[in-house]
Every structure is written in C-alpha cells, then in structure tokens.
Amino acid sequence: GAGVSQSPSNKVTEKGKDVELRCDPISGHTALYWYRQSLGQGLEFLIYFQGNSAPDKSGLPSDRFSAERTGGSVSTLTIQRTQQEDSAVYLCASSLALIAGGPYEQYFGPGTRLTVT
Amino acid sequence: EDQVTQSPEALRLQEGESSSLNCSYTVSGLRGLFWYRQDPGKGPEFLFTLYSAGEEKEKERLKATLTKKESFLHITAPKPEDSATYLCAVPSGSRLTFGEGTQLTVNP
Numbered sequence: 001g002a003g004v005s006q007s008p009s010n011k012v013t014e015k016g017k018d019v020e021l022r023c024d025p026i027s028g029h030t031a032l033y034w035y036r037q038s039l040g041q042g043l044e045f046l047i048y049f050q051g052n053s054a055p056d057k058s059g060l061p062s063d064r065f066s067a068e069r070t071g072g073s074v075s076t077l078t079i080q081r082t083q084q085e086d087s088a089v090y091l092c093a094s095s096l097a098l099i100a101g102g103p104y105e106q107y108f109g110p111g112t113r114l115t116v117t
Numbered sequence: 118e119d120q121v122t123q124s125p126e127a128l129r130l131q132e133g134e135s136s137s138l139n140c141s142y143t144v145s146g147l148r149g150l151f152w153y154r155q156d157p158g159k160g161p162e163f164l165f166t167l168y169s170a171g172e173e174k175e176k177e178r179l180k181a182t183l184t185k186k187e188s189f190l191h192i193t194a195p196k197p198e199d200s201a202t203y204l205c206a207v208p209s210g211s212r213l214t215f216g217e218g219t220q221l222t223v224n225p
Contacts, residue, residue: 041217048211
C-alpha cells in the first residue's frame with residue numbers, strides 16, 4: 001500500500017520568509033509525528049498528533065514553528081520568519097494509535113529538505 | 118531523560134565480513150526498541166521492534182538482539198547493498214528518542 005508522502009521534496013527559501021511543509025500519512029494511521037534531522041545530527045522530535053486529542057508540541061524549538069492536522073489525516077508544518085538554523089530535513093512519520101502495553105513502529109516519509117539562504 | 122548511544126559512528130567492512138553494531142540505552146522503563154535503516158536522501162525504513170530482554174528478530178542478513186542495557190544488530194556476510202546508516206530508537210512517551218546512528222559501508 002501507499003506509504004507516507006511529503007511535499008515538497010526540496011524547498012529553498014530566503015531568510016525571513018514563511019514555509020509550509022505537507023505530510024500525508026498512511027491510511028488508517030491515527031498517530032502522526034514530525035521530526036527534524038540536521039546535518040550530522042540525530043532525529044529531533046518536533047510534534048505529535050493522535051486523533052482528536054491535543055497535540056504534544058513539546059519538541060517545537062520556537063514559537064515560529066506550528067503544525068496542524070486537518071480531518072485526522074493530512075498535516076502541515078509551518079515555519080514563520082525562517083532562519084538559517086532552520087535548514088534541515090523535516091521528516092513526517094505515522095503509526096497506529098499508541099496503546100497501553102506497547103508502542104507501534106513509526107513509518108517515515110522521504111522528508112522535505114529545507115534550505116534557508 | 119531517555120538516552121540512546123550508538124557505536125561505532127562509522128564502520129567499513131569487506132563484503133562477507135560479519136560484524137555487529139551496538140545500541141546502548143538509558144530509559145526509565147523500556148517499552149521497546151526499534152531499529153531503522155536510512156539510505157542517503159531518504160527517510161528511515163523500519164526494520165525491527167524488540168520488546169523484552171532476550172528477544173531476537175531476524176531479516177535476511179540482519180539479526181537484532183536485546184539485553185537489559187543494550188541492543189546489537191548483527192550483520193552476517195554483508196553485501197554492498199547493506200551500506201546505509203542504521204538507527205536505533207526507544208519510545209519516550211509519545212515520541213521516539215533516536216541514537217545518532219552507525220554509518221555502515223560494505224566494500225565489494
């Protein structure tokens with residue numbers, strides 16, 4: 001079946017501009033995650049959505065970052081007033097709902113490479 | 118705070134030369150450990166989930182094992198197509214905490 005898709009695959013923007021990154025999760029997956037991967041660094045958690053529950057935003061690095069998930073499916077990550085340090089690969093993942101007794105594996109999309117000039 | 122440390126950072130093998138990658142973790146209560154493979158320019162690809170010490174999982178030339186302090190990814194008779202970065206991760210609440218990965222290169 002179809003995996004997680006993300007768009008655009010690459011985005012080059014000027015410092016100070018806003019950008020929107022899109023994620024389409026696997027059908028039937030109610031949990032959706034955003035991570036950031038900077039050059040030479042590990043994956044950094046940004047935000048988590050689960051169904052209609054309030055999202056876990058604890059990983060967002062500043063108030064310039066926000067995300068929404070519409071209709072329990074597609075998600076958009078927005079970065080306002082981009083800075084050079086925002087340059088990274090932004091990865092989206094989805095999974096079945098977390099349940100007590102064991103987490104489910106997360107399936108990742110191909111990522112969006114963001115370059116801020 | 119949960120922590121995951123992977124070693125070595127990079128590993129070069131000759132085709133057919135078996136070896137192991139290490140993932141050490143410190144967590145408040147282990148609820149599982151995940152292994153992923155990441156190719157350049159792509160997102161991580163799920164390989165295995167291990168839930169309890171003593172558990173083992175196998176897939177082709179890869180075998181993952183888990184103890185109370187660490188996990189190993191054993192690669193038997195690797196091929197050049199096994200070249201990738203291998204990541205391990207533990208669940209921390211709703212997120213995964215990842216190690217920084219081992220970059221494996223298998224030369225023909």
